[in-house]
Structure formats: structure tokens, C-alpha cells
Amino acid sequence: MKMVAGIILIYGCLAQTPQTVLRTSMAEFHVLPSGQVTACLLQNGERLTMDDRAGDPGERLWIDGKPAPATPYDPRTARRSAFQDHGVSGERMEVRATVSIGPGATLEKILTIETRRNLPNLAIVTLRLKNTGGRELHIDKMEYGRHRLNAGQVDGAARPYDVWAFLGASRKWGDGEIVQVDAKFERANLMGALQGPEGEGGGLPVVAFWTRRMGVATGHVEPLPQVLSLPVRVAGDGRIETFTVIEPSASLKPGHSYRTPRGFLAVYRGDYYEALSAYAKAVPIRPMTPGAEAYRVAWCGWGYGFKITPAMMLGAIPKLKEFHLQWATLDDGWFQTYGDWNPQPDTFPGRSIQDMVADFHRQGIRVQLWWYPLAAEDGVGRYTSHQYRLSQVVEQHPDWLILDKDGKHARFGRDLAVLCPALPEVRQYFKRLTEKFLRDWDFDGHKLDVIYSVPACYNPQHHHRRPEDSIQAMGDVYRVIYETSLALKPESVTQICPCGTTPNIGWLTFQNQAVAADPHGSLQVRERIKMYKALLGPTAAVTGDHVEYTGEGFTGTDFASTIGLGGIPGSRFTWPGAGINPNYLLDDGKSRVYQKWLEMYESRMLSTGIFRNLYIHGYDIPDGYAVAKNGKMYYAFFAPEVVRWQTSGRWRGEIELRGLGPGRYKVLDYSRNLDLGSIDGAHPKLQVDFDQHLLLEVEPVRP
DSSP, rough: EEEEEEEEETTTTOOOOOGGGGEEESSSEOOTTTTTTEEEETTEEEOOOOOOTSSSSEEEEEOOOEOOOOOOOEEEEEEEEEETTTTTTEEEEEEEEEEEEEEEEEEEEEEEEEOOOOOOEEEEEEEEEOOSSOOOOEEEEEEEEEEEEOOGTTOSOOOOTTTTTEEEEEEEOTSEEEEETTTOOOEEEEESOOOOOOSSSSSOOOOEESSSSOOOEEEOOSSOOOEOOOOOOEOOOOOOEEEEEEOOEEEOTTEEEEEEEEEEEEESSSHHHEEEEEEEHHHHHOOOOOOOGGGOOOEEEGGGGGGOHHHHHHHHHHHHTTTOOEEEEOTTTOOTTTOOOOBBBTSSSSSSSHHHHHHHHHTTTTEEEEEOOEOOOOOOOETTTEOOOOOOHHHGGGGBOOTTTSSSSSSSGGGGEOOOTTSHHHHHHHHHHHIIIOOOIIOOEEEEEEOOOOOOOOOGOOOOOOOOOOHHHHHHHHHHHHHHHHHHHOEEEEEEEEEOOOTTTTTTTSSEEEEEOOOOSHHHHHHHHHHHHHHHOOTEEEEEEEEEGGSTTOOOHHHHHHTTTTTTTEEEESSSOOOSSSBOOOHHHHHHHHHHHHHHHHHHGGSEEEOOOOOOTTSSSSSSEEEETTEEEEEEEEEOBBBTTTTOOOOEEEEOOOOSSSSSSEEEEETTTEEEOOOOOOOOBBEEEEEEEEEEEEEEOOO
């Protein structure tokens, strides 16, 4: 214990006067005079925190084009109360400060902290600004929720930045959302809006950091996308700095208030799974209810590329039946124009698309359709070999388009124009399209692709309250597609793919099969399956995407990184005939590999089991995962070299089979059908020697 600037440090946690501390069974949340909110994890008699340098201002404001004074909060203004809202109970605290802006202009800051009994490791934090002066004030920019993190406070041997991090921004394909922070690390982490060079847009408003002993996460818990950023950078002294930046561009008349999006601060033991699970409960995010068909393996015709034909699709049926696959996907390239979604006349003439679906159905195979909602061709630009025309929907309804600040057609993925999701008539248009695909053409579901965010809308004909209305309404279109599909076909499967990045909170729950979204190798397959299990529930249906993504050149066969975690495998193989990559063609050897793994998946269906987060990403070596099902535990371990494109590597040593109860268990290496003997649940350690991966089935020994 020591004194620092008048504040007592106890085991690394900041001890304030009692009226500025909220305590739960798992955590303490401290409000400092600076406006900084810090958190301690209460664990095994210890109080652990990574919050450092408590004297930094918790927020910075820019009012009327100038920085506002950093007025401290007065602990004497703290007011505590119990609350109960929609079945959730907890404790709330408010602390206030008054800022003098200039002659006749004052601003009251009200910082509110809430803790909930059902989520004791997380606090909801909001900042409200009230104009208590006599003239109008304009809020230009705010930086708030500031933290400086130091891993050395929980691990004396660590440098301040020695953490792993999850950064929820939707960036470019191939950029990892899970990183090991280094001394020069910096990311803007823009959220909600399209980001240009910084990324695709949308994203999960969460940044999380963890060591072996504890983790801390922050962000916001609004159910709709917010246009803001959660920057993360390592300062010159090695501390990690993170905060929220928002530019409200809000004018406050006397007596009026502005409230920030509801932020959160969480502490936990474990990795990003714990952070995202707590975040999902706080929003709250509705757990996925997949239905049996969402757990089926799907083959995708994308191996044939944009020139796909009905003959190519139907030609794969013998191989699908050999592998007992019950779903096929007609991928990109079947249509004439984005926005109208009519079949390409040279490859799908007449009723050939309906006839193709009927042929699959006669063979007992359901079919999904690839498409890209909200995209529309306006006659400008091209994508690969596809020269854009003027789509009928744009010709007939030019007023439906999103316009940018200059009054021009706004652009998003593939340089396409965008229909505004905030318009009721646009949502009705997508309801009719969904009915056409599922009722009239008889498809059984959707693969919705290239899905990130939409631009802000400045179209004066739409009469938006704010340009961001389009961004926040994006999910409404996906809700219409999803709910219409389930009404037409209760067993339909809707998948939304944010190619290469994290999903958008706005549309996340309007699907019943999530996807690892064009992963960059085996490790990212595993990271994203775990991410979705945290967000959508431990039994969520998550496909690892095409297994080919696990190898360089998209030619991999690492099924274990999907099946071992409770994911759903998939493939873009071609047969008969080669497609866009000759390595996609199934020869006899590759067919035997596929047959083995697909049978292994069907025999255990770990995707319907309960994912259990028992291993800490980045710290437990080898990389470990666990799934519980039918009284058994299933474990998957991966050699450290099995990352990105590298799928070979050997690991020798001791592993721990966590989560077992007392008694003895027999251990089976089920991917190699090897009996590994038995272990005692009180000492569940095993000496192993494996290449690439080790998949274990652990079953209690019956008396």
C-alpha cells in the first residue's frame, strides 16, 4: 500500500471514498475526480486492475470550436440508488461537475454508473451534458471513457503493453481482429459508418485486453450502430491508451441535454470470449435459435466462379449424395444486375433457375441463394468483368438511393450505389424479393454476402432526422428478409457474411447461421467460431466457411479447426471438372479426406453441443478448445504452428483437460481412433505427442 497524489493504492486498485465506489460480488468500479472510471476484478481474495495513471482526465470536450476546461467531479455530489427495470435490478450512482464555458455559458456534466446483479463484472457508463447557462452551446467533439492500461500491475514481469487484444472494428479482409499488442501498436477502430482506408464499416463496438490473470473490456452497449471510434494506441511510456471519440455536432439550447451512447466497462478472468459474452448480455443480444437445418453442411458452387451454370451446380449432386450433404449454395454470378436480381440470360435462361432448384429438391438437397441486399447498379463503374448497367429499381425509383454530402449517389462495397434502408418502401421491396426467391423460385435460404454497413444518407427527399439514420436502419432490411424467410419456410437458413471482418451489431441477430467470413487461415477460423459462440450463445450454428480457406491459395483441408470447436464445415470443391482453381477439383485422394471428416462431423455433431471457454487464447499452449455434449467432453488442441496458411507442426508435452468432475474418464483420440487410456478427473493431465491437431472424446468410466 502506498500514497500517490493523495489516492491510496491497494493491491493495484484505487480506493476512493465509499460514495464514489460501486461494488459487486466480482468487481469494484471507482469514479475518480478526473471523471475516469476504473475497475478492479475481485478474485481469490485479490483486487486486480490494469488501470494506471488515475490522474488523467476522464473526458475532453470541444464546445463552440474550442477545448472546454477539464473541471473535476465533486465526490460530494455523488448520489446512489437501487433500480429495477424490465426484470433487471442493480445499483446506480451519479456524480456531477460544472464547467464554465464563458460569459453566461455553463455546462453540467452528469456521469452515471450502473451495476447489475445478473452481470456483476460489468458496469454501464454514460455521460450527460446539460446546458445550464443562458445561451445555446454547440458540442463539436467528445473524448470520454479514457483508460490507461498497464499489464505490469497484474504481472510484475510483463511490460505495460504485454497483452492480447480483441478489436471489434470491421477492417479490411485479412486484418486480424485479435492481435498481440506491441510497443508501436495503434488503431483508430472506427465503428458504424463506412471507413474508407480504415476498413469496411459496421463492426462490434468492443475493445478487449487480457493477460493470463485478468482482462478488461470497454465499448458501448447500444443495440444500434453508433458512428464513433474506440482508438487503441501504445503511449511513449508503454501504457495502452483507449477511449471513445464521438462528434455529435449537437446544438444544446438552454435547459437541453445530450447523452452519450451507453458505454460499458468490464473486468474478467479469461480472454475475449468472456468480454464478448458479457457485452452480449448487457446489450442484450438475442441468442441464436438455429433450427436443425442450420447445422447441416453446405456445399457451395463458388469453386466455379462467376461463370456458374445450372449444369455445373447439378453436376455435383452425385458427390453431394456420396458425402451425405443436404445443402447446396448457388453463389455469386447468377444474376444480371445488382438491385433487380433477375437471372443472367446467357447462363440461366428462361426458367432454368427454378428448374435447377426443383432438380436439387428431387434429390433431397436444399438450396441457398447468394445475393447482396441494398446494392444497386446505377450505370457507373464495374466489378471484375461485370460492367454496371442502370438497374430497373434505380431507373424507376431514383429517389430511393442514398446520396452523399455533395448530392451524388453514395457508394459502398464493389463501388455500387445503395438503396436507403430507412425508407419503408425499400424495406417492402426487399420483402417482395425474399418472397420471389423462396416462394416463387423455391429456394430454401440465403447467403447474404459483402455485408458491412451503409453510408450516411443526405438525400433531402428522405427527411431523415440525421444522416446516420440510414446506418442505424440497415438492420431493419435484414430483419425483413429473415422474418419473411422463416414465415415462408420455417426451416430456411439465412447466413450473413461480412467478408473477412467482424459483423455489424445492427444486423447480427437476423440470421440463424453465422460464418467465419472468408477467414485468413486456420487460426482465424478458430478465433471467429469462438467469437460467434460468445456473441450468439454457446450452441450457435457457426460455419467455418469453405475449408479451402485453411490453406495458402485457398486449397486447405483443415477440417479439424472447424469440427473440433463445434463449428459446421463447408466446401467449394468442384466435381466433375475444375473451376477457378484446379486444386478445387476432387481427386480420389482428396475425396477420401473429405469423406472421413464429413462422416466424423455427422457422427458427433459437436456443433449442437455447448462450447465451453476453458482455455485462454494466446497464453495456453497448445491452443485449446472444449465442447460439452451428451455427458461427454470433447477437446481440440492445435500445434502452435497451425496458424494462417501453415497447417503442419508437431507438439509434444503435457495438456490439461479442464472442466472435468471427479472420477475416472476414458480418453479417445477420435480423429485417429486411438485409445489413449484413462485419466483421473482430479488430476486431468495427459502426456501427448501429435501432429497438427489432437481431437479428444472424454467419457466418464461407468462403475
